[in-house]
Amino acid sequence: MEISTTPSGEARRIHGDDLQIMARVPLFAGLTPEALVDIAGQSQVSRVPRGATLFRQGDAAKVLHVLLEGQVALMAGVEGGGEQTMLEILDSGESFIAAALLTGKPYLMSAMALAPCRLMEIPRDALLTRLRANPDLALAMLASLSRHFRLLIQEVKDLKLKSASQRLALYLMGLTQRRRGSVTLRLPHNKGLIAARVGVRPETLSRAFAHLKGQGVGVDGQMVTIADLARLGRYCHEGREIV
Amino acid sequence: MEISTTPSGEARRIHGDDLQIMARVPLFAGLTPEALVDIAGQSQVSRVPRGATLFRQGDAAKVLHVLLEGQVALMAGVEGGGEQTMLEILDSGESFIAAALLTGKPYLMSAMALAPCRLMEIPRDALLTRLRANPDLALAMLASLSRHFRLLIQEVKDLKLKSASQRLALYLMGLTQRRRGSVTLRLPHNKGLIAARVGVRPETLSRAFAHLKGQGVGVDGQMVTIADLARLGRYCHEGREIV
DNA sequence: TACTTCGATTGACGGAAGTCAAAGTAAAGT
């Protein structure tokens, strides 16, 4: 179940196409092509297979990870092991674990590849010198960190104030841009993973789906149909008393 | 119960002593005295009484707040109002709501003064230009944001993986630097506020305290005695099955 | 002293979600 990444074996220098991908990464927004090349020259790109562990909670943070391609889950558990909870799912273009890197403290979470990934790894020292030299990079990094910060705050609020069914509804709403009418969508992960994302056990997820039938949500395997997005949106924001 | 702050009435320019306080604020760590004066010149200091609301969830973020003196609670609730949860308690020297300011989006939480406060307010534009001009400030801000980010991650982990009694134990451990032996300490707030901080109702807090008697924690009004800090620390990190 | 008020505690109850176990279903390998 745990395939360890082998950076030395798979890592390599930057490929030409990677610069084009970098240009679309929010963290590098507004940087000059020269600055991109400069950063790329300091970094390595590695490929990891689905299921690989990128790093583990408690490890020392040595590099900033930028997800060029693929999908990564950030998980955390109690120190002893055992119970785990998922904190975030990252898609390509996201950078992650900036906070651990900047504070110089060990990772608070582990990262697992949900799909085959290509990752850019920027060494800590190289990043710090460039942050110092390049205000645009520093501001982009502040913006990126701020965005994740706010996602996390929303996460805490939802955990404390919403029911499992409401959190599932919020997750489903997050899978589409639309806010009204009806949609049919495919779940991007298996239900066990979605359960972890929503913050419940798989059994509870099943029951939450059953519960959402009353709100016009139908499930068939990976396919989910939402009869009325506006209605489901209202359900998400209901106070707890109205179930 | 809601005393609104009146920035126009109470705000004023920077006082000489404030510069010395600023020098001890982590956000301004490593800045030259000139830079401090520069920032101070752009900012205002306001005093607010205990119980005042500094800003409200949903307001537009216009200034960065730096708590020179006092104590502030950050709370959040569902949009409709009603239920609230506390996200963080800030002490003097902390800056807050950088994330809302940098993303340019409305506050996700409200801020309430738990004690009489003196606050420095740095306007958004002034801050952004100085972040651009001063790498030290940008790095300090990244460090500050990172620190809060990690606190929040820990918060999410604790909420998902620890029981109410364990979270209370963690809160108590946070009140002292020591990690072994026995201590007697005074609770810094009334129990209702502590309950909100721990993320439970006041009734549940009472029961959690009763539960912790079994771990050598005694309560008498505001005074709490912990017979064995190491033991309580172990209790905090136990898996859920061992109660 | 008596009265009010607010904070804290205690008890009884209910509901949401976790746990355990079993059964059902789908996917993959032989």
Add this chain to the structure above:
DNA sequence: ACTTTACTTTGACTTCCGTCAATCGAAGTA
């Protein structure tokens, strides 16, 4: 096709915590 395996659902039960209500105590006030 048949087996094996993993994923998902369902049911019964437990536990934790929230809710409601009553009580108690301390602080302040008349």
